[in-house]
Amino acid sequence: MESTRKKLITLLAEQQEQYVSGQKLSEELNISRAAIWKHMKGLEKDGYKIDAISRVGYRIVAFPDQMSLNTIQWGLNTSWLGQRMYYEPQLDSTQSLAHKLALEGAEHGTVVIADEQLKGRGRLHRKWDSQKGKGIWMSIILRPPLEPQRAPQLTLASAVAIIDMLASQVNVKGQIKWPNDIFIQNKKVAGILTEMQAEQDLIQYVIIGIGLNVNQTAEEIPEDLQEIATSLQIETEQTWVREGLIQNLLKEIESVYEEYVQNGFGSIKKRWELAAYKMGDWIKVKAMRKEWDAKLIGIQNDGALIVEDTDKARKVLYSAEIDW
Ligand code: BTN
Incomplete structure:
Protein backbone atom coordinates (compact mmCIF):
# COMPACT_ATOMS: atom_id res chain seq x y z
CA MET A 1 0.00 0.00 0.00
CA PHE A 63 12.91 19.23 -1.17
CA PRO A 64 15.21 17.85 1.53
CA ASP A 65 18.86 17.94 0.50
CA GLN A 66 19.45 14.48 1.77
CA MET A 67 17.55 11.27 1.33
CA SER A 68 16.80 9.15 4.34
CA LEU A 69 16.84 5.39 4.58
CA ASN A 70 13.50 5.56 6.37
CA THR A 71 11.76 7.37 3.55
CA ILE A 72 13.16 5.00 0.94
CA GLN A 73 12.15 1.90 2.87
CA TRP A 74 8.72 3.14 3.93
CA GLY A 75 7.04 2.89 0.59
CA LEU A 76 9.16 0.04 -0.75
CA ASN A 77 6.90 -2.52 -2.29
CA THR A 78 9.35 -5.33 -3.15
CA SER A 79 9.51 -8.89 -1.85
CA TRP A 80 13.28 -9.22 -1.60
CA LEU A 81 15.10 -6.48 -3.48
CA GLY A 82 16.23 -3.74 -1.10
CA GLN A 83 14.84 -5.45 1.99
CA ARG A 84 18.42 -5.09 3.18
CA MET A 85 19.54 -1.56 2.36
CA TYR A 86 22.55 0.61 3.18
CA TYR A 87 22.36 4.36 2.79
CA GLU A 88 25.32 6.72 3.22
CA PRO A 89 25.30 10.50 2.71
CA GLN A 90 28.72 10.26 1.11
CA LEU A 91 30.79 7.40 -0.32
CA ASP A 92 33.69 7.09 -2.71
CA SER A 93 31.57 4.72 -4.77
CA THR A 94 28.54 2.59 -3.96
CA GLN A 95 30.21 -0.12 -6.10
CA SER A 96 33.17 -0.33 -3.71
CA LEU A 97 30.99 -0.65 -0.61
CA ALA A 98 28.80 -3.21 -2.39
CA HIS A 99 31.87 -5.33 -3.28
CA LYS A 100 33.03 -5.21 0.32
CA LEU A 101 29.59 -6.22 1.61
CA ALA A 102 29.25 -8.98 -0.98
CA LEU A 103 32.63 -10.44 -0.02
CA GLU A 104 31.50 -10.38 3.62
CA GLY A 105 28.44 -12.43 2.60
CA ALA A 106 25.71 -9.81 2.00
CA GLU A 107 22.51 -11.44 0.82
CA HIS A 108 21.02 -11.48 -2.69
CA GLY A 109 19.09 -8.23 -3.21
CA THR A 110 21.14 -6.03 -0.87
CA VAL A 111 21.12 -2.41 -2.04
CA VAL A 112 23.67 0.34 -1.40
CA ILE A 113 22.70 3.98 -1.98
CA ALA A 114 24.70 7.19 -1.56
CA ASP A 115 23.57 10.80 -1.70
CA GLU A 116 26.96 11.76 -3.12
CA GLN A 117 29.92 9.82 -4.56
CA LEU A 118 33.41 11.23 -4.53
CA LYS A 119 34.83 8.64 -6.91
CA GLY A 120 31.80 7.48 -8.86
CA ARG A 121 32.92 5.29 -11.71
CA GLY A 122 31.54 4.40 -15.09
CA ARG A 123 32.37 1.89 -17.79
CA LEU A 124 35.83 1.87 -19.34
CA HIS A 125 37.33 3.46 -16.20
CA ARG A 126 35.47 6.70 -16.84
CA LYS A 127 34.52 9.01 -14.00
CA TRP A 128 30.81 9.21 -13.14
CA ASP A 129 29.78 12.64 -11.92
CA SER A 130 27.71 12.04 -8.75
CA GLN A 131 26.84 15.37 -7.18
CA LYS A 132 25.27 15.52 -3.75
CA GLY A 133 21.49 15.32 -3.72
CA LYS A 134 21.15 15.35 -7.50
CA GLY A 135 20.78 11.79 -8.62
CA ILE A 136 20.28 8.14 -7.83
CA TRP A 137 23.64 6.53 -7.15
CA MET A 138 22.90 2.93 -6.30
CA SER A 139 24.47 -0.54 -6.40
CA ILE A 140 22.56 -3.81 -6.17
CA ILE A 141 24.12 -7.08 -5.06
CA LEU A 142 22.68 -10.11 -6.86
CA ARG A 143 23.61 -13.76 -6.51
CA PRO A 144 22.03 -15.31 -9.59
CA PRO A 145 22.46 -19.05 -10.14
CA LEU A 146 24.00 -18.45 -13.57
CA GLU A 147 27.15 -18.99 -15.56
CA PRO A 148 29.41 -15.92 -15.77
CA GLN A 149 28.85 -15.46 -19.51
CA ARG A 150 25.18 -14.67 -18.81
CA ALA A 151 25.98 -11.65 -16.63
CA PRO A 152 25.67 -9.14 -19.54
CA GLN A 153 22.01 -10.15 -19.83
CA LEU A 154 21.48 -8.73 -16.34
CA THR A 155 22.74 -5.34 -17.54
CA LEU A 156 20.29 -5.44 -20.43
CA ALA A 157 17.45 -6.53 -18.13
CA SER A 158 18.25 -3.67 -15.72
CA ALA A 159 18.14 -1.22 -18.64
CA VAL A 160 14.63 -2.47 -19.49
CA ALA A 161 13.60 -1.90 -15.85
CA ILE A 162 14.88 1.69 -15.96
CA ILE A 163 12.92 2.31 -19.19
CA ASP A 164 9.74 0.97 -17.55
CA MET A 165 10.24 3.11 -14.45
CA LEU A 166 10.79 6.23 -16.59
CA ALA A 167 7.61 5.53 -18.54
CA SER A 168 5.40 4.83 -15.53
CA GLN A 169 6.73 7.37 -13.02
CA VAL A 170 8.21 10.21 -15.04
CA ASN A 171 6.11 9.83 -18.15
CA VAL A 172 9.12 10.03 -20.45
CA LYS A 173 10.20 7.67 -23.18
CA GLY A 174 13.74 6.52 -22.56
CA GLN A 175 15.82 4.60 -25.06
CA ILE A 176 18.68 2.17 -24.54
CA LYS A 177 22.00 2.64 -26.25
CA TRP A 178 23.82 -0.68 -26.21
CA PRO A 179 24.94 -1.94 -23.85
CA ASN A 180 24.21 0.22 -20.87
CA ASP A 181 23.26 3.83 -21.58
CA ILE A 182 19.79 5.23 -21.11
CA PHE A 183 18.96 8.15 -23.34
CA ILE A 184 16.17 10.71 -23.41
CA GLN A 185 15.92 12.88 -26.51
CA ASN A 186 19.43 12.00 -27.74
CA LYS A 187 21.16 12.69 -24.42
CA LYS A 188 22.36 10.28 -21.75
CA VAL A 189 20.38 10.34 -18.51
CA ALA A 190 21.58 7.10 -16.89
CA GLY A 191 24.27 4.46 -17.06
CA ILE A 192 24.70 0.96 -15.72
CA LEU A 193 27.98 -0.57 -14.58
CA THR A 194 27.91 -4.32 -14.03
CA GLU A 195 30.78 -5.88 -12.10
CA MET A 196 31.11 -9.53 -11.23
CA GLN A 197 32.96 -11.98 -9.06
CA ALA A 198 32.82 -15.50 -10.43
CA GLU A 199 34.21 -18.94 -9.90
CA GLN A 200 34.91 -21.13 -12.93
CA ASP A 201 31.37 -21.75 -14.07
CA LEU A 202 29.21 -19.96 -11.53
CA ILE A 203 28.64 -16.34 -10.65
CA GLN A 204 29.50 -15.69 -7.02
CA TYR A 205 27.91 -12.29 -7.10
CA VAL A 206 27.09 -9.50 -9.54
CA ILE A 207 26.91 -5.83 -8.68
CA ILE A 208 24.61 -3.75 -10.83
CA GLY A 209 25.57 -0.11 -10.41
CA ILE A 210 23.02 2.42 -11.59
CA GLY A 211 23.60 6.14 -11.97
CA LEU A 212 20.52 8.20 -12.89
CA ASN A 213 20.69 11.98 -13.25
CA VAL A 214 17.58 13.33 -11.54
CA ASN A 215 17.56 16.90 -10.29
CA GLN A 216 20.51 18.60 -12.00
CA THR A 217 19.70 21.83 -13.81
CA ALA A 218 21.37 22.39 -17.20
CA GLU A 219 24.09 24.51 -15.51
CA GLU A 220 24.77 21.82 -12.95
CA ILE A 221 25.72 19.26 -15.60
CA PRO A 222 29.55 19.45 -15.92
CA GLU A 223 30.48 21.72 -18.81
CA ASP A 224 32.22 19.04 -20.86
CA LEU A 225 29.08 16.86 -20.68
CA GLN A 226 26.42 19.47 -21.38
CA GLU A 227 26.10 18.50 -25.03
CA ILE A 228 25.66 14.81 -24.32
CA ALA A 229 24.09 14.44 -20.85
CA THR A 230 20.75 15.35 -19.38
CA SER A 231 18.66 14.87 -16.23
CA LEU A 232 14.99 14.21 -15.47
CA GLN A 233 14.66 17.77 -14.21
CA ILE A 234 15.98 19.18 -17.49
CA GLU A 235 13.69 16.96 -19.56
CA THR A 236 10.52 17.49 -17.53
CA GLU A 237 11.12 20.91 -15.95
CA GLN A 238 10.17 19.40 -12.64
CA THR A 239 12.00 18.38 -9.48
CA TRP A 240 11.68 14.70 -8.62
CA VAL A 241 11.53 12.99 -5.25
CA ARG A 242 14.35 10.49 -5.57
CA GLU A 243 13.02 8.16 -2.87
CA GLY A 244 9.83 7.49 -4.88
CA LEU A 245 11.81 6.83 -8.05
CA ILE A 246 14.13 4.43 -6.21
CA GLN A 247 11.17 2.52 -4.81
CA ASN A 248 9.67 2.11 -8.25
CA LEU A 249 12.95 1.29 -9.90
CA LEU A 250 13.63 -1.47 -7.38
CA LYS A 251 10.13 -2.86 -7.98
CA GLU A 252 10.75 -2.92 -11.75
CA ILE A 253 14.18 -4.53 -11.36
CA GLU A 254 12.78 -7.21 -9.06
CA SER A 255 10.03 -8.00 -11.53
CA VAL A 256 12.30 -8.09 -14.60
CA TYR A 257 14.81 -10.25 -12.71
CA GLU A 258 12.11 -12.75 -11.75
CA GLU A 259 10.86 -12.88 -15.31
CA TYR A 260 14.42 -13.51 -16.45
CA VAL A 261 15.10 -16.29 -13.96
CA GLN A 262 11.75 -18.00 -14.66
CA ASN A 263 11.42 -17.59 -18.44
CA GLY A 264 14.92 -16.85 -19.67
CA PHE A 265 16.09 -13.88 -21.71
CA GLY A 266 13.61 -14.17 -24.63
CA SER A 267 10.87 -11.76 -23.59
CA ILE A 268 13.32 -9.29 -22.06
CA LYS A 269 15.27 -9.28 -25.32
CA LYS A 270 12.09 -8.24 -27.14
CA ARG A 271 11.44 -5.42 -24.67
CA TRP A 272 15.07 -4.32 -24.96
CA GLU A 273 14.86 -4.19 -28.74
CA LEU A 274 11.63 -2.20 -28.61
CA ALA A 275 13.40 0.42 -26.51
CA ALA A 276 16.68 0.35 -28.43
CA TYR A 277 18.12 3.68 -29.55
CA LYS A 278 18.70 3.92 -33.32
CA MET A 279 17.40 0.43 -34.02
CA GLY A 280 17.60 -0.16 -37.79
CA ASP A 281 19.62 3.05 -38.25
CA TRP A 282 23.17 3.56 -39.46
CA ILE A 283 25.65 3.94 -36.63
CA LYS A 284 29.41 4.24 -36.24
CA VAL A 285 30.99 1.23 -34.60
CA LYS A 286 34.38 1.37 -32.90
CA ALA A 287 35.75 -2.06 -32.10
CA MET A 288 38.92 -4.10 -32.56
CA ARG A 289 40.83 -0.83 -33.23
CA LYS A 290 38.67 -0.12 -36.28
CA GLU A 291 35.84 2.25 -36.94
CA TRP A 292 33.14 1.61 -39.55
CA ASP A 293 29.55 2.38 -40.53
CA ALA A 294 26.99 -0.31 -39.85
CA LYS A 295 23.29 -0.77 -39.40
CA LEU A 296 21.99 -1.65 -35.92
CA ILE A 297 20.11 -4.95 -36.24
CA GLY A 298 19.50 -6.09 -32.65
CA ILE A 299 20.97 -8.16 -29.88
CA GLN A 300 21.67 -11.87 -29.57
CA ASN A 301 20.38 -14.05 -26.80
CA ASP A 302 23.68 -13.71 -24.99
CA GLY A 303 23.38 -9.91 -25.06
CA ALA A 304 25.91 -9.33 -27.85
CA LEU A 305 25.15 -6.62 -30.41
CA ILE A 306 24.33 -7.53 -34.03
CA VAL A 307 25.27 -5.03 -36.73
CA GLU A 308 25.20 -5.24 -40.53
CA ASP A 309 28.00 -3.75 -42.59
CA THR A 310 27.56 -1.81 -45.83
CA ASP A 311 28.20 -5.05 -47.76
CA LYS A 312 25.36 -6.69 -45.78
CA ALA A 313 27.73 -8.92 -43.77
CA ARG A 314 26.52 -9.35 -40.19
CA LYS A 315 28.88 -9.01 -37.25
CA VAL A 316 28.36 -9.91 -33.62
CA LEU A 317 30.06 -7.58 -31.14
CA TYR A 318 30.72 -8.32 -27.51
CA SER A 319 32.58 -5.12 -26.80
CA ALA A 320 32.36 -1.94 -28.82
CA GLU A 321 31.75 1.78 -28.66
CA ILE A 322 28.91 3.16 -30.67
CA ASP A 323 28.47 6.64 -32.10
CA TRP A 324 25.99 8.26 -34.40
C1 BTN B 1 28.36 4.20 -17.29
O1 BTN B 1 27.49 4.75 -17.97
O2 BTN B 1 29.53 4.19 -17.69
C2 BTN B 1 27.97 3.54 -16.01
C3 BTN B 1 27.77 4.52 -14.89
C4 BTN B 1 27.42 3.86 -13.57
C5 BTN B 1 27.37 4.83 -12.42
C6 BTN B 1 26.88 4.19 -11.17
S1 BTN B 1 26.48 5.36 -9.91
C7 BTN B 1 26.28 4.09 -8.75
C8 BTN B 1 27.40 3.11 -9.00
N1 BTN B 1 28.59 3.53 -8.30
C9 BTN B 1 29.57 3.87 -9.13
O3 BTN B 1 30.69 4.26 -8.78
N2 BTN B 1 29.16 3.69 -10.39
C10 BTN B 1 27.81 3.21 -10.47
Whole structure:
Protein backbone atom coordinates (compact mmCIF):
# COMPACT_ATOMS: atom_id res chain seq x y z
CA MET A 1 0.00 0.00 0.00
CA GLU A 2 1.26 3.39 -0.95
CA SER A 3 1.58 5.49 2.19
CA THR A 4 -0.50 8.64 2.60
CA ARG A 5 2.67 10.63 3.05
CA LYS A 6 4.06 9.38 -0.24
CA LYS A 7 0.82 10.21 -2.06
CA LEU A 8 0.82 13.65 -0.47
CA ILE A 9 4.38 14.36 -1.64
CA THR A 10 3.51 13.12 -5.13
CA LEU A 11 0.44 15.37 -5.34
CA LEU A 12 2.43 18.42 -4.27
CA ALA A 13 5.44 17.56 -6.43
CA GLU A 14 3.22 17.32 -9.53
CA GLN A 15 2.07 20.92 -9.04
CA GLN A 16 5.15 22.72 -7.84
CA GLU A 17 4.24 26.04 -9.39
CA GLN A 18 0.73 26.08 -7.91
CA TYR A 19 -0.79 25.81 -4.49
CA VAL A 20 -2.87 22.71 -3.84
CA SER A 21 -5.81 23.42 -1.57
CA GLY A 22 -6.25 21.63 1.74
CA GLN A 23 -9.73 20.65 0.55
CA LYS A 24 -8.36 18.94 -2.57
CA LEU A 25 -5.64 17.13 -0.62
CA SER A 26 -8.14 16.01 1.97
CA GLU A 27 -10.47 14.63 -0.74
CA GLU A 28 -7.73 12.91 -2.72
CA LEU A 29 -6.12 11.33 0.32
CA ASN A 30 -9.32 10.69 2.20
CA ILE A 31 -8.02 12.21 5.44
CA SER A 32 -9.05 15.25 7.50
CA ARG A 33 -7.61 18.75 6.98
CA ALA A 34 -6.11 18.47 10.46
CA ALA A 35 -4.33 15.28 9.42
CA ILE A 36 -2.97 17.07 6.33
CA TRP A 37 -1.61 19.84 8.52
CA LYS A 38 0.07 17.24 10.73
CA HIS A 39 1.68 15.61 7.67
CA MET A 40 2.97 19.03 6.55
CA LYS A 41 4.66 19.53 9.91
CA GLY A 42 6.22 16.07 9.57
CA LEU A 43 7.51 16.91 6.09
CA GLU A 44 9.02 20.16 7.35
CA LYS A 45 10.77 18.23 10.09
CA ASP A 46 12.30 15.99 7.40
CA GLY A 47 13.70 18.96 5.48
CA TYR A 48 10.88 19.83 3.04
CA LYS A 49 10.16 23.56 2.78
CA ILE A 50 6.42 24.07 2.51
CA ASP A 51 4.72 27.33 1.67
CA ALA A 52 1.24 27.40 3.21
CA ILE A 53 -1.24 30.21 2.58
CA SER A 54 -4.47 30.08 4.47
CA ARG A 55 -7.55 29.58 2.27
CA VAL A 56 -5.23 29.01 -0.73
CA GLY A 57 -3.30 25.87 -0.03
CA TYR A 58 0.13 24.28 0.13
CA ARG A 59 3.13 24.23 -2.17
CA ILE A 60 6.51 22.49 -1.86
CA VAL A 61 9.21 25.13 -2.21
CA ALA A 62 12.23 22.91 -1.61
CA PHE A 63 12.91 19.23 -1.17
CA PRO A 64 15.21 17.85 1.53
CA ASP A 65 18.86 17.94 0.50
CA GLN A 66 19.45 14.48 1.77
CA MET A 67 17.55 11.27 1.33
CA SER A 68 16.80 9.15 4.34
CA LEU A 69 16.84 5.39 4.58
CA ASN A 70 13.50 5.56 6.37
CA THR A 71 11.76 7.37 3.55
CA ILE A 72 13.16 5.00 0.94
CA GLN A 73 12.15 1.90 2.87
CA TRP A 74 8.72 3.14 3.93
CA GLY A 75 7.04 2.89 0.59
CA LEU A 76 9.16 0.04 -0.75
CA ASN A 77 6.90 -2.52 -2.29
CA THR A 78 9.35 -5.33 -3.15
CA SER A 79 9.51 -8.89 -1.85
CA TRP A 80 13.28 -9.22 -1.60
CA LEU A 81 15.10 -6.48 -3.48
CA GLY A 82 16.23 -3.74 -1.10
CA GLN A 83 14.84 -5.45 1.99
CA ARG A 84 18.42 -5.09 3.18
CA MET A 85 19.54 -1.56 2.36
CA TYR A 86 22.55 0.61 3.18
CA TYR A 87 22.36 4.36 2.79
CA GLU A 88 25.32 6.72 3.22
CA PRO A 89 25.30 10.50 2.71
CA GLN A 90 28.72 10.26 1.11
CA LEU A 91 30.79 7.40 -0.32
CA ASP A 92 33.69 7.09 -2.71
CA SER A 93 31.57 4.72 -4.77
CA THR A 94 28.54 2.59 -3.96
CA GLN A 95 30.21 -0.12 -6.10
CA SER A 96 33.17 -0.33 -3.71
CA LEU A 97 30.99 -0.65 -0.61
CA ALA A 98 28.80 -3.21 -2.39
CA HIS A 99 31.87 -5.33 -3.28
CA LYS A 100 33.03 -5.21 0.32
CA LEU A 101 29.59 -6.22 1.61
CA ALA A 102 29.25 -8.98 -0.98
CA LEU A 103 32.63 -10.44 -0.02
CA GLU A 104 31.50 -10.38 3.62
CA GLY A 105 28.44 -12.43 2.60
CA ALA A 106 25.71 -9.81 2.00
CA GLU A 107 22.51 -11.44 0.82
CA HIS A 108 21.02 -11.48 -2.69
CA GLY A 109 19.09 -8.23 -3.21
CA THR A 110 21.14 -6.03 -0.87
CA VAL A 111 21.12 -2.41 -2.04
CA VAL A 112 23.67 0.34 -1.40
CA ILE A 113 22.70 3.98 -1.98
CA ALA A 114 24.70 7.19 -1.56
CA ASP A 115 23.57 10.80 -1.70
CA GLU A 116 26.96 11.76 -3.12
CA GLN A 117 29.92 9.82 -4.56
CA LEU A 118 33.41 11.23 -4.53
CA LYS A 119 34.83 8.64 -6.91
CA GLY A 120 31.80 7.48 -8.86
CA ARG A 121 32.92 5.29 -11.71
CA GLY A 122 31.54 4.40 -15.09
CA ARG A 123 32.37 1.89 -17.79
CA LEU A 124 35.83 1.87 -19.34
CA HIS A 125 37.33 3.46 -16.20
CA ARG A 126 35.47 6.70 -16.84
CA LYS A 127 34.52 9.01 -14.00
CA TRP A 128 30.81 9.21 -13.14
CA ASP A 129 29.78 12.64 -11.92
CA SER A 130 27.71 12.04 -8.75
CA GLN A 131 26.84 15.37 -7.18
CA LYS A 132 25.27 15.52 -3.75
CA GLY A 133 21.49 15.32 -3.72
CA LYS A 134 21.15 15.35 -7.50
CA GLY A 135 20.78 11.79 -8.62
CA ILE A 136 20.28 8.14 -7.83
CA TRP A 137 23.64 6.53 -7.15
CA MET A 138 22.90 2.93 -6.30
CA SER A 139 24.47 -0.54 -6.40
CA ILE A 140 22.56 -3.81 -6.17
CA ILE A 141 24.12 -7.08 -5.06
CA LEU A 142 22.68 -10.11 -6.86
CA ARG A 143 23.61 -13.76 -6.51
CA PRO A 144 22.03 -15.31 -9.59
CA PRO A 145 22.46 -19.05 -10.14
CA LEU A 146 24.00 -18.45 -13.57
CA GLU A 147 27.15 -18.99 -15.56
CA PRO A 148 29.41 -15.92 -15.77
CA GLN A 149 28.85 -15.46 -19.51
CA ARG A 150 25.18 -14.67 -18.81
CA ALA A 151 25.98 -11.65 -16.63
CA PRO A 152 25.67 -9.14 -19.54
CA GLN A 153 22.01 -10.15 -19.83
CA LEU A 154 21.48 -8.73 -16.34
CA THR A 155 22.74 -5.34 -17.54
CA LEU A 156 20.29 -5.44 -20.43
CA ALA A 157 17.45 -6.53 -18.13
CA SER A 158 18.25 -3.67 -15.72
CA ALA A 159 18.14 -1.22 -18.64
CA VAL A 160 14.63 -2.47 -19.49
CA ALA A 161 13.60 -1.90 -15.85
CA ILE A 162 14.88 1.69 -15.96
CA ILE A 163 12.92 2.31 -19.19
CA ASP A 164 9.74 0.97 -17.55
CA MET A 165 10.24 3.11 -14.45
CA LEU A 166 10.79 6.23 -16.59
CA ALA A 167 7.61 5.53 -18.54
CA SER A 168 5.40 4.83 -15.53
CA GLN A 169 6.73 7.37 -13.02
CA VAL A 170 8.21 10.21 -15.04
CA ASN A 171 6.11 9.83 -18.15
CA VAL A 172 9.12 10.03 -20.45
CA LYS A 173 10.20 7.67 -23.18
CA GLY A 174 13.74 6.52 -22.56
CA GLN A 175 15.82 4.60 -25.06
CA ILE A 176 18.68 2.17 -24.54
CA LYS A 177 22.00 2.64 -26.25
CA TRP A 178 23.82 -0.68 -26.21
CA PRO A 179 24.94 -1.94 -23.85
CA ASN A 180 24.21 0.22 -20.87
CA ASP A 181 23.26 3.83 -21.58
CA ILE A 182 19.79 5.23 -21.11
CA PHE A 183 18.96 8.15 -23.34
CA ILE A 184 16.17 10.71 -23.41
CA GLN A 185 15.92 12.88 -26.51
CA ASN A 186 19.43 12.00 -27.74
CA LYS A 187 21.16 12.69 -24.42
CA LYS A 188 22.36 10.28 -21.75
CA VAL A 189 20.38 10.34 -18.51
CA ALA A 190 21.58 7.10 -16.89
CA GLY A 191 24.27 4.46 -17.06
CA ILE A 192 24.70 0.96 -15.72
CA LEU A 193 27.98 -0.57 -14.58
CA THR A 194 27.91 -4.32 -14.03
CA GLU A 195 30.78 -5.88 -12.10
CA MET A 196 31.11 -9.53 -11.23
CA GLN A 197 32.96 -11.98 -9.06
CA ALA A 198 32.82 -15.50 -10.43
CA GLU A 199 34.21 -18.94 -9.90
CA GLN A 200 34.91 -21.13 -12.93
CA ASP A 201 31.37 -21.75 -14.07
CA LEU A 202 29.21 -19.96 -11.53
CA ILE A 203 28.64 -16.34 -10.65
CA GLN A 204 29.50 -15.69 -7.02
CA TYR A 205 27.91 -12.29 -7.10
CA VAL A 206 27.09 -9.50 -9.54
CA ILE A 207 26.91 -5.83 -8.68
CA ILE A 208 24.61 -3.75 -10.83
CA GLY A 209 25.57 -0.11 -10.41
CA ILE A 210 23.02 2.42 -11.59
CA GLY A 211 23.60 6.14 -11.97
CA LEU A 212 20.52 8.20 -12.89
CA ASN A 213 20.69 11.98 -13.25
CA VAL A 214 17.58 13.33 -11.54
CA ASN A 215 17.56 16.90 -10.29
CA GLN A 216 20.51 18.60 -12.00
CA THR A 217 19.70 21.83 -13.81
CA ALA A 218 21.37 22.39 -17.20
CA GLU A 219 24.09 24.51 -15.51
CA GLU A 220 24.77 21.82 -12.95
CA ILE A 221 25.72 19.26 -15.60
CA PRO A 222 29.55 19.45 -15.92
CA GLU A 223 30.48 21.72 -18.81
CA ASP A 224 32.22 19.04 -20.86
CA LEU A 225 29.08 16.86 -20.68
CA GLN A 226 26.42 19.47 -21.38
CA GLU A 227 26.10 18.50 -25.03
CA ILE A 228 25.66 14.81 -24.32
CA ALA A 229 24.09 14.44 -20.85
CA THR A 230 20.75 15.35 -19.38
CA SER A 231 18.66 14.87 -16.23
CA LEU A 232 14.99 14.21 -15.47
CA GLN A 233 14.66 17.77 -14.21
CA ILE A 234 15.98 19.18 -17.49
CA GLU A 235 13.69 16.96 -19.56
CA THR A 236 10.52 17.49 -17.53
CA GLU A 237 11.12 20.91 -15.95
CA GLN A 238 10.17 19.40 -12.64
CA THR A 239 12.00 18.38 -9.48
CA TRP A 240 11.68 14.70 -8.62
CA VAL A 241 11.53 12.99 -5.25
CA ARG A 242 14.35 10.49 -5.57
CA GLU A 243 13.02 8.16 -2.87
CA GLY A 244 9.83 7.49 -4.88
CA LEU A 245 11.81 6.83 -8.05
CA ILE A 246 14.13 4.43 -6.21
CA GLN A 247 11.17 2.52 -4.81
CA ASN A 248 9.67 2.11 -8.25
CA LEU A 249 12.95 1.29 -9.90
CA LEU A 250 13.63 -1.47 -7.38
CA LYS A 251 10.13 -2.86 -7.98
CA GLU A 252 10.75 -2.92 -11.75
CA ILE A 253 14.18 -4.53 -11.36
CA GLU A 254 12.78 -7.21 -9.06
CA SER A 255 10.03 -8.00 -11.53
CA VAL A 256 12.30 -8.09 -14.60
CA TYR A 257 14.81 -10.25 -12.71
CA GLU A 258 12.11 -12.75 -11.75
CA GLU A 259 10.86 -12.88 -15.31
CA TYR A 260 14.42 -13.51 -16.45
CA VAL A 261 15.10 -16.29 -13.96
CA GLN A 262 11.75 -18.00 -14.66
CA ASN A 263 11.42 -17.59 -18.44
CA GLY A 264 14.92 -16.85 -19.67
CA PHE A 265 16.09 -13.88 -21.71
CA GLY A 266 13.61 -14.17 -24.63
CA SER A 267 10.87 -11.76 -23.59
CA ILE A 268 13.32 -9.29 -22.06
CA LYS A 269 15.27 -9.28 -25.32
CA LYS A 270 12.09 -8.24 -27.14
CA ARG A 271 11.44 -5.42 -24.67
CA TRP A 272 15.07 -4.32 -24.96
CA GLU A 273 14.86 -4.19 -28.74
CA LEU A 274 11.63 -2.20 -28.61
CA ALA A 275 13.40 0.42 -26.51
CA ALA A 276 16.68 0.35 -28.43
CA TYR A 277 18.12 3.68 -29.55
CA LYS A 278 18.70 3.92 -33.32
CA MET A 279 17.40 0.43 -34.02
CA GLY A 280 17.60 -0.16 -37.79
CA ASP A 281 19.62 3.05 -38.25
CA TRP A 282 23.17 3.56 -39.46
CA ILE A 283 25.65 3.94 -36.63
CA LYS A 284 29.41 4.24 -36.24
CA VAL A 285 30.99 1.23 -34.60
CA LYS A 286 34.38 1.37 -32.90
CA ALA A 287 35.75 -2.06 -32.10
CA MET A 288 38.92 -4.10 -32.56
CA ARG A 289 40.83 -0.83 -33.23
CA LYS A 290 38.67 -0.12 -36.28
CA GLU A 291 35.84 2.25 -36.94
CA TRP A 292 33.14 1.61 -39.55
CA ASP A 293 29.55 2.38 -40.53
CA ALA A 294 26.99 -0.31 -39.85
CA LYS A 295 23.29 -0.77 -39.40
CA LEU A 296 21.99 -1.65 -35.92
CA ILE A 297 20.11 -4.95 -36.24
CA GLY A 298 19.50 -6.09 -32.65
CA ILE A 299 20.97 -8.16 -29.88
CA GLN A 300 21.67 -11.87 -29.57
CA ASN A 301 20.38 -14.05 -26.80
CA ASP A 302 23.68 -13.71 -24.99
CA GLY A 303 23.38 -9.91 -25.06
CA ALA A 304 25.91 -9.33 -27.85
CA LEU A 305 25.15 -6.62 -30.41
CA ILE A 306 24.33 -7.53 -34.03
CA VAL A 307 25.27 -5.03 -36.73
CA GLU A 308 25.20 -5.24 -40.53
CA ASP A 309 28.00 -3.75 -42.59
CA THR A 310 27.56 -1.81 -45.83
CA ASP A 311 28.20 -5.05 -47.76
CA LYS A 312 25.36 -6.69 -45.78
CA ALA A 313 27.73 -8.92 -43.77
CA ARG A 314 26.52 -9.35 -40.19
CA LYS A 315 28.88 -9.01 -37.25
CA VAL A 316 28.36 -9.91 -33.62
CA LEU A 317 30.06 -7.58 -31.14
CA TYR A 318 30.72 -8.32 -27.51
CA SER A 319 32.58 -5.12 -26.80
CA ALA A 320 32.36 -1.94 -28.82
CA GLU A 321 31.75 1.78 -28.66
CA ILE A 322 28.91 3.16 -30.67
CA ASP A 323 28.47 6.64 -32.10
CA TRP A 324 25.99 8.26 -34.40
C1 BTN B 1 28.36 4.20 -17.29
O1 BTN B 1 27.49 4.75 -17.97
O2 BTN B 1 29.53 4.19 -17.69
C2 BTN B 1 27.97 3.54 -16.01
C3 BTN B 1 27.77 4.52 -14.89
C4 BTN B 1 27.42 3.86 -13.57
C5 BTN B 1 27.37 4.83 -12.42
C6 BTN B 1 26.88 4.19 -11.17
S1 BTN B 1 26.48 5.36 -9.91
C7 BTN B 1 26.28 4.09 -8.75
C8 BTN B 1 27.40 3.11 -9.00
N1 BTN B 1 28.59 3.53 -8.30
C9 BTN B 1 29.57 3.87 -9.13
O3 BTN B 1 30.69 4.26 -8.78
N2 BTN B 1 29.16 3.69 -10.39
C10 BTN B 1 27.81 3.21 -10.47
